[in-house]
Amino acid sequence: MSVPTTGSARQGNPVRKAFSSPLASVFVIAVTVLWTIPTLGLLVTSLRPKQDVTADGWWNAFLHPDLGLGNYHTVLFEGGSGVSTGLMPFLVNSLAISIPATLFPLVLAAMAAYGLAWVKFRGSDTVFFVVFALQVVPIQMALIPLLRLFSGGAHLGSLTLIPPVDLKGSYAPVWLAHTMFALPLAVFLLHNFIAQLPRDLMEAAVVDGASHFKIFRSIVLPLCTPALASFAIFQFLWVWNDLLVALTFAGGTPEVAPMTVRLAQLAGSFGGRWELLTAGAFLSIVVPLIVFFSLQRYFVRGLLAGSVKG
Amino acid sequence: MSVPDTPSSAAALAGGAWGDAVIKFGNSFGAVAGFLAILLLVFFVAGRARGRLARPLAIAVFLGPAVLLLLVGLVVPLLRTVYLSLRNDDGTRFVGGENYGWAFTTESVQEVLVNTLLWLVIAPLAATGLGLVLALLVDRMRGQAVYKSLIFMPMAISLVGASIIFKFVYESRGPGQSQIGLLSQLAVALGWDDPPNWMLSQPLNTFLLMAVMVWVQTGFAMVVLSAAIKAIPDEVTEAARLDGAGGVRLFWYVTVPMIRTTVVVVLTTVMITTLKAFDIVRTMTGGNFGTQVLANEMYSQSFVQFNTGRGGALAVILFLAVLPLVAYNIVQLRKERGVR
Numbered sequence: 001m002s003v004p005t006t007g008s009a010r011q012g013n014p015v016r017k018a019f020s021s022p023l024a025s026v027f028v029i030a031v032t033v034l035w036t037i038p039t040l041g042l043l044v045t046s047l048r049p050k051q052d053v054t055a056d057g058w059w060n061a062f063l064h065p066d067l068g069l070g071n072y073h074t075v076l077f078e079g080g081s082g083v084s085t086g087l088m089p090f091l092v093n094s095l096a097i098s099i100p101a102t103l104f105p106l107v108l109a110a111m112a113a114y115g116l117a118w119v120k121f122r123g124s125d126t127v128f129f130v131v132f133a134l135q136v137v138p139i140q141m142a143l144i145p146l147l148r149l150f151s152g153g154a155h156l157g158s159l160t161l162i163p164p165v166d167l168k169g170s171y172a173p174v175w176l177a178h179t180m181f182a183l184p185l186a187v188f189l190l191h192n193f194i195a196q197l198p199r200d201l202m203e204a205a206v207v208d209g210a211s212h213f214k215i216f217r218s219i220v221l222p223l224c225t226p227a228l229a230s231f232a233i234f235q236f237l238w239v240w241n242d243l244l245v246a247l248t249f250a251g252g253t254p255e256v257a258p259m260t261v262r263l264a265q266l267a268g269s270f271g272g273r274w275e276l277l278t279a280g281a282f283l284s285i286v287v288p289l290i291v292f293f294s295l296q297r298y299f300v301r302g303l304l305a306g307s308v309k310g
Numbered sequence: 311m312s313v314p315d316t317p318s319s320a321a322a323l324a325g326g327a328w329g330d331a332v333i334k335f336g337n338s339f340g341a342v343a344g345f346l347a348i349l350l351l352v353f354f355v356a357g358r359a360r361g362r363l364a365r366p367l368a369i370a371v372f373l374g375p376a377v378l379l380l381l382v383g384l385v386v387p388l389l390r391t392v393y394l395s396l397r398n399d400d401g402t403r404f405v406g407g408e409n410y411g412w413a414f415t416t417e418s419v420q421e422v423l424v425n426t427l428l429w430l431v432i433a434p435l436a437a438t439g440l441g442l443v444l445a446l447l448v449d450r451m452r453g454q455a456v457y458k459s460l461i462f463m464p465m466a467i468s469l470v471g472a473s474i475i476f477k478f479v480y481e482s483r484g485p486g487q488s489q490i491g492l493l494s495q496l497a498v499a500l501g502w503d504d505p506p507n508w509m510l511s512q513p514l515n516t517f518l519l520m521a522v523m524v525w526v527q528t529g530f531a532m533v534v535l536s537a538a539i540k541a542i543p544d545e546v547t548e549a550a551r552l553d554g555a556g557g558v559r560l561f562w563y564v565t566v567p568m569i570r571t572t573v574v575v576v577l578t579t580v581m582i583t584t585l586k587a588f589d590i591v592r593t594m595t596g597g598n599f600g601t602q603v604l605a606n607e608m609y610s611q612s613f614v615q616f617n618t619g620r621g622g623a624l625a626v627i628l629f630l631a632v633l634p635l636v637a638y639n640i641v642q643l644r645k646e647r648g649v650r
Contacts, residue, residue, distance in 0.1 A: 024447040031444060032457045035464065035525065038475045041492060045478065056488045057495050092331040096338035103342055107349065108376045115372030119365070127373070129640070134384050136636040138586050140608050141625045144394065144618055145387035171337060180383025183376055212368040213357035241468030243589045248613065260470045260589075267474055267593050274478060274490070281474040285467045292466035296459065304537050 039285075046071055046279035053275040071279040087262060087280055094240055094258040094284070097171055097250070101178035101239045106232055108179065109186030110194070110224065114216050116187070117195040118202060128191065134184040143248050146177060150249070171256060173249040178239050186231055193227035194220060229298045237288050237299075259284040388629075395622030409623035419607065423627075425516055426585070426604040430631070433523040434580040438573065440524070441531025445539055446561075448532070458536070462529030469526065469589035476522045477594055480508040512600040519601055522590050527580045538572035539565065571642060578635045585632055604628055 045058045047067040052060075061067065077086040116128045150173045197220065205215050221228070243260045250256040252265060263280055292299060356371045398405045413419050444461065448454045464472060481491030485504040489495040497505035509515050542565065550564045588605035595601045597610065604624060612621030 025451055028444060028447050028451060028457055031440075032460050035461045035528075037492070038479050038525070039463070039467070042475045042478060053490070057490045057492070059492075059495075089330055089334075092334050096334045100338055100341050100345075104345060107345075108379070111372045112376035115369060119368050119372060121365075121369055127377070131376075131380065133636070133640060134380060136629070136632055137384050137388055138605075138625065138628050138632055140586070140605060141391045141629050142384055142387035144612055144621060144625075145390035146383060149382070149387075171341070175341065176379075177383070180379045183380055184384075187376060211357045211359075211364065212372070213353045216372075217353065237466055241466075241471075243468070243470050243592070244609070247609075260468050263470050263474060264589070264593050267470075267477065268596070274481070277474060278478065281471050285471040288466040288468070289463070292463065293459070296462075300533055300537075304534060 042278050042282055045274060046282045048275060050273075050275045053278075071275045072283065075276045075279045075283070087259065087283060089254040090257055090259045090262040091283065093171075093250075093254075093256060094260075094287075097174050097178075097246070097256075097258050098236055098239045100171070100175050101182075102232055102236045104175060104179040105182035105186050105235060106228060109183055109231075110190050110221070110228065111216070112183070112187050113190035113194045114212075114220050117191055118215075119212055128187075131184055132188045135188070137184075139181055139244055142181070143244075146180075147248060150176075169253070169255045171250075174246060174256065177245050177249050178242070181245065182235055182238070186235070189231055190224065190227055193224055197223060226298065226301065229295070230301045233291060233295050233299045236291060240288055391622045391625050393622075394618050395626050397619055399617040399619045401618055405619065409619045410627075412620060413623050413627060418602075419624075421600060422602045422604055422607045425600075425602060426631075428516065429520060429523070429584050429603055430581055432517070433520045433527070433584045434577050436520070437524045437527035437580050438531045438535075438577045441528050441576070442535050442573065444528070444532045445536035449536065449539065458529075458533065462533055464526045465529050467526070469522075469587060470593050472522050472526055473590050473593035476518075476525070477509075480518060480594075482507045482509075509595055510599050515595065515599055516601050519590050519594055522594075523584055523587065527583065531576050531580065534576050535569060535572060538569040542568045575639060575642065578639050581635055582632055585628065604631075 041058050044061050044067075045053055047069070048058065048061055049066060049068070049070065052066060075086060076088045076091070112131070116124050116131075201219065202215065205219060210218075240258075241260065242258075243264060246258050246261050247264075250258065250261065252261055259280075263277075263284055266277055266280060352371055356367050359367050394401055395409055396406060397403060398408075414423075448457050451457065467475075478490075479492045480494075481489075482494045482505060483489055483491075489498055489505075491508075493508060494505045506514075508518055546568065547560065547564060550560055586605055588603065588609055591597050591601055591603050591606045592609070597603070597606045605628060608621055608624035608628060611617045611624060
C-alpha cells in the first residue's frame with residue numbers, strides 16, 4: 001500500500017525538470033497561500049473583540065493586535081443573541097456520536113471483509129460486488145424510509161416485522177445510520193487489504209486447527225492495523241463533518257445534535273455576529289485538523305487504497 | 311432547551327455542561343463496551359463449534375451483521391424510495407410518473423437541474439485540473455510536504471465549516487463602510503468602488519459556491535495524482551528518454567497515459583461528492599437567489615415540505631445521475647482485479 005518514492009530518479013527525471021522552474025515554485029506558493037488565507041481569516045476573526053470585527057477587516061488585526069479567547073467562552077457556555085445554550089453540549093454530542101459511529105462499521109466491515117476473502121463460499125464474489133455497488137446509493141435515497149423505520153417499525157400487512165422503537169433523544173439512530181452508510185466503502189477498502197494477506201500463512205493456521213474466529217483475532221486484526229487505522233481516521237472525519245445524516249436522525253436539540261447541525265443553524269441566526277460564528281466554526285474544525293495533521297500519513301494511505309494500485 | 315433564570319452565571323452553566331458531558335460520554339462508551347462484549351461472546355461460542363456446523367456458522371457470524379444492516383439500511387430503503395416516488399405526496403395513491411413529470415417540467419426544478427449539471431461539470435474539472443498541475447509542480451520543490459499539507463488541509467474541514475469560512479470571505483457591505491469580507495476588500499483595492507453583494511448576484515453566486523467545493527477537493531486530487539505520478543516505474547520514463555522523448559513530450563506520451571485511470575477515478579470521485587453534497591448551498595444561501603441544487607431540493611421537499619413523492623423522485627434522479635459514474639469505476643476496478 002505504500003507509494004514508493006525513488007530518490008535517484010528525482011534528480012534526472014525530465015518530466016519533473018520540464019515542470020520545475022522558478023515560475024512553477026511561485027505558482028505553488030501562491031496557491032498554498034491562497035488556500036490557507038480563508039482559514040487564517042477565520043481564526044484571527046474569532047480571536048478579535050466584537051467591536052473590532054465589525055469595524056474593519058481581520059487583516060487589520062496585524063496592525064493593532066487585540067486578541068483573546070473571550071469569544072470562545074461566550075460561544076461555548078453562554079450562546080449569544082437569542083441563543084439560549086452555548087455550543088458545549090453540541091461539541092460533546094459530536095464526540096459522543098463520532099466515536100461509536102467510527103468503531104461499529106470498522107469492526108463489522110473487517111469481519112465481513114474477512115468472511116468474503118477467506119471463508120470462500122459459492123456466491124461470495126457476487127456478494128462482494130453487490131456490497132461494493134451499494135456505494136452507488138446516495139444517502140438521500142435511504143433517508144425517508146429509514147426515518148420511518150426508526151419511528152414506526154416495519155410491517156408486512158398486519159404482521160409486525162420490526163416493532164417501532166422510541167429512540168427520540170438518543171444517539172442510537174445516528175450511530176445506526178452512519179454504520180449502515182459506511183459499510184460499503186469500508187468492506188471494499190478492508191477487503192482489498194485482507195485479501196492480500198499471504199495465503200500460506202492462512203493455510204498454515206488452518207492446518208494447525210485454528211478456527212476462523214481465532215485466525216481473525218490473532219492474525220488478521222494485528223496485520224491489518226494500518227488499514228484499520230486508515231479507515232478509522234477517514235470515517236471519524238466523515239462522521240464528525242457530516243450534516244445530512246445528523247440533520248435527519250438527530251434533529252436540532254442540544255440532547256443529540258452535533259456541531260455541524262448547530263453551526264448550520266447559527267449561520268442563519270447569527271447573521272451579523274461574525275465574532276461568535278467564526279469562533280464556533282473554528283471550534284468545530286479544530287478536532288478534525290488535529291486528527292488530520294497528526295495522522296495525515298494514514299489518512300493519505302486510506303485515500304490511495306481506493307484509487308491507486310498500491 | 312432550558313433558559314437559565316439567573317442571568318448567565320457562567321460557573322453554574324459550565325457545571326451543568328460538564329455533568330451533561332459525563333452522562334453523554336457514559337452512553338457513548340457504554341454502547342461501545344456493550345457492542346464489543348456481545349461480539350466477544352459470539353466469537354467465543356461460535357469458535358467452539360466443530361465439524362459440519364463450523365463453516366456455515368462462521369459465514370453467518372462474519373457476514374451476517376453487515377449484510378443485515380445493508381439490507382435494512384440501504385437495499386430495502388432504496389426500493390421503498392423508488393416505490394414512494396411513484397405515489398402521491400403522502401403515499402396514499404399511485405400516481406405513476408407524475409412526480410418525475412413535475413421534476414422535469416416545473417420551471418423552478420429545471421433551474422435546480424441546470425445548476426446541478428453546472429456543478430457536476432465545473433467543480434470536478436477545476437479541482438482535478440488544478441490538482442494535476444500542482445501534483446506535477448510540487449514534486450521537485452523543497453519542503454513539498456508543507457505545501458501539500460496546507461493545500462490538502464481543507465479536506466479535513468466539514469463542508470459546513472468551509473461554508474462559514476467562505477461566507478465570511480464573501481461578506482459584503484455597502485459603500486462608505488469598510489469592507490470586512492476579503493473578496494470585497496480585494497475588489498475595492500483593485501479600484502472597484504462599490505462591489506456587489508456577491509451572494510445575491512446571479513449567476514455569479516453559484517460559481518462562488520463552487521469555489522468552496524474546489525477549495526475542499528483540490529488537495530485530494532493533488533495527493534492522489536502525485537502518488538500516481540511517483541508510482542510510474544522508472545524503467546518506463548528511462549526507456550522513453552533513450553528513445554529521445556523530451557520533457558513536455560514525455561509528459562504527454564508517457565506520464566498522461568500512465569496516470570489516465572487515476573485521473574478518471576479522481577474525477578468521478580469528486581463528481582460523486584459534488585452531486586451528493588448539499589451542505590454548501592444549504593449553509594451559504596439556503597438554496598435561494600437561484601443557487602439551489604438537486605441534493606438540497608430533495609432534502610427540503612422531503613423533510614421541510616413533507617412531499618415524500620416528489621422528494622423520492624428527486625432522490626431517484628440523483629441516483630440515476632451517479633449510477634454511470636460509479637458503474638465506470640466498477641468496470642475499471644474489475645479490470646484491475648482481473649489483472650491481479
